[in-house]
Amino acid sequence: MEVVVKRSKRRKKTIQARMIEGRMEVLAPAYISDASLQDHISRLQARLVKRDGARDDAHLDARAGYLNKKYFQGCLTWDSIQYSLRQERRRGSCNCTAKTIRISQKLSGLPQWVEDYVIVHELAHLLEPNHGKRFRALVRRYPLAERAIGFLIASEAIERNHG
Numbered sequence: 001m002e003v004v005v006k007r008s009k010r011r012k013k014t015i016q017a018r019m020i021e022g023r024m025e026v027l028a029p030a031y032i033s034d035a036s037l038q039d040h041i042s043r044l045q046a047r048l049v050k051r052d053g054a055r056d057d058a059h060l061d062a063r064a065g066y067l068n069k070k071y072f073q074g075c076l077t078w079d080s081i082q083y084s085l086r087q088e089r090r091r092g093s094c095n096c097t098a099k100t101i102r103i104s105q106k107l108s109g110l111p112q113w114v115e116d117y118v119i120v121h122e123l124a125h126l127l128e129p130n131h132g133k134r135f136r137a138l139v140r141r142y143p144l145a146e147r148a149i150g151f152l153i154a155s156e157a158i159e160r161n162h163g
């Protein structure tokens with residue numbers, strides 16, 4: 001997590017933190033020592049992470065297991081499903097031979113139903129490598145697919161406009 005510290009001489013005692021566009025902004029008094037600030041920051045981070053229930057690879061695996069049961073009769077198997085920081089432009093990818101799925105880390109910050117759509121999309125690739133008719137029918141089993149696609153297109157456009 002990226003942390004931006006802003007010290008202020010006007011600030012007397014309290015340290016405050018807020019999340020801005022995925023970064024943690026810490027407002028601190030000017031006099032506070034680095035060591036004690038660092039201590040505060042780690043505690044605040046732990047609290048923030050708990051609050052938004054930070055998603056990790058175990059979460060992805062559990063989610064994929066649930067979606068597999070719900071939309072694929074539990075017939076799919078995969079070797080691993082993991083977040084990737086290297087998916088700059090892609091939402092996810094699936095290696096059907098190795099049965100490994102990568103999901104862009106960015107999705108961990110989006111609503112669960114949007115991330116679910118991307119997981120369903122990649123799971124469907126385990127059965128259909130291309131984006132043909134059969135593939136699209138599989139993905140449409142997820143009722144929020146169309147809405148999730150709209151949501152992703154909109155949030156990707158916002159991201160592009162912010163450089």
Ligand SMILES: [Zn+2]
Pocket residue numbers: 121125131
């Ligand atoms: Zn695809």
